[in-house]
Amino acid sequence: MIRGQVYDLNEFIHLHPGGAKILISSAGMDATTAYEKVEHHLNSEVHAMLDMYKMGSVRRLELGSAWGYALTPAGPKVVSLAEVYRAWVRFLYRVVELENALVNDFSVHGLPLTKQEQPDEVTPLKSALFAETIDRVLGSVIEEILGKDLEYLWCVTTGLWAPDRSLSLHIESNKQLLEGASRVRAREQLKTWNDQLVARSMGDKPRAGDLAIGRGQQALEQQVTTLLSQIKGHLCAALKVFEVHEADSLEHGSDTLLAVFPGIRREVAGFLHGFYRTMAATHFASHDEKETP
Structure with a gap:
């Protein structure tokens, strides 16, 4: 979106002089x-070129002028319905920013980084970048999703729709997820898994397990993509x-808005559990395979 106008640049992205990543x-x-x-x-x-890809206007x-009180970590605050809406938009924007950055990061793994490499070849450098x-x-992205911005969003939302809801309970639920066994195991498994990837990639010849490792990387990338897509949903x-509902949102939005917070926690919890299982399965599958002569 530029100046309130929406553009579909899918056809132009590969023609952009500054490259697709921008x-x-x-x-x-x-x-x-x-x-x-x-x-x-x-x-x-x-x-003139931009107008060729215009889809419409925002x-x-x-x-309206509806407002309420929000008990934020900084103290009580008067918030308008419009301000709450903007807070939801900002949080969505932040998730999209995280998603876009990860798309660019993951794109490296399907490219040859030297003249001798094949695009799908598993190399020490690619393994390190992927890890x-x-x-x-597993670190900053999950922490940001469950962090201060979501906490503020909870405060202003409950301030208008459910002032009896507890902020401390929301914070504690997120803390348990961040400090839970699934996330700890996933990060520990990542270190072990990456050490094996690097070790396997040091030889001159491809190994039979490289294909399994490549599939494992694709599976992990897909799980990250799915998580962010679910949160955006x-x-x-x-x-x-x-x-x-616009100005009537106060009368209609309670159940939908409040369901988002446990929904996000549920998606993150499922992601961490599945993520660990994928890494563990790829680790053992590649370890047990025989090398090519």
């Missing part, structure tokens, strides 16, 4: 600042409340 980083978000930073808004030719919602990306997912369902 566009991927802004996919699904407001790219006005990035667009103007490189002064494209001053170039009539760029404007509609402004009429949210760094996965470690970031919950957030989009919440935003639909505002889009459909």
Whole structure:
């Protein structure tokens, strides 16, 4: 989106002179600042080309003047319905930013990094880069999803729809998930798994297990993609409340909005459990395979 206009750049992405990664980083978000930073808004030719991919305009919602009190970690705060809506949009934007960054990071693993490599070849460098990306997912990405922004979103949402709900219970539920055994085991397994990947990649000849390792990497990447897609689904369902009911959202949005928070925790918990199982299965499968002569 640029200046309130929505564009579909799927056909243009591979023609972009600055490369695809720049566009991927802004996919699904407001790219006005990035667009103007490189002064494209001053170039009539760029404007004309952009119009070829225009889909439509963003509609402004009429949210009225409804307001309420939110008990945030910083203290009580008066919040309007419009401010709560913006908080939901900001959180969705942040999830999309995380997703776009990971798409760019994962794209490295399907590319040859040297002239001698095949695109799908398992190498020590690719293994290290992949492990760094996965470690970031299990670390900072999960922490950010369940962190302060979600906490603030809970505060302003319950302030208008469920003022009797406990912030401390929300924080404790997220803390248990972050410190739970599934996440700890997954991070421990990642280290073991990566050590094996690097060790297996040191030889001159491909090994039989490399194909299994490659499939394991693809499975892990797909699980990350699915997690973020599921979280976006919950957030989009919440935003639909505002889009459909606008100023009447206070009368209609309670169940849908409040269901998002346990929904996100449920998706993260399932992801961590499945993630560990995938790493463990790939580790043992590749370990037991015989090397090619």
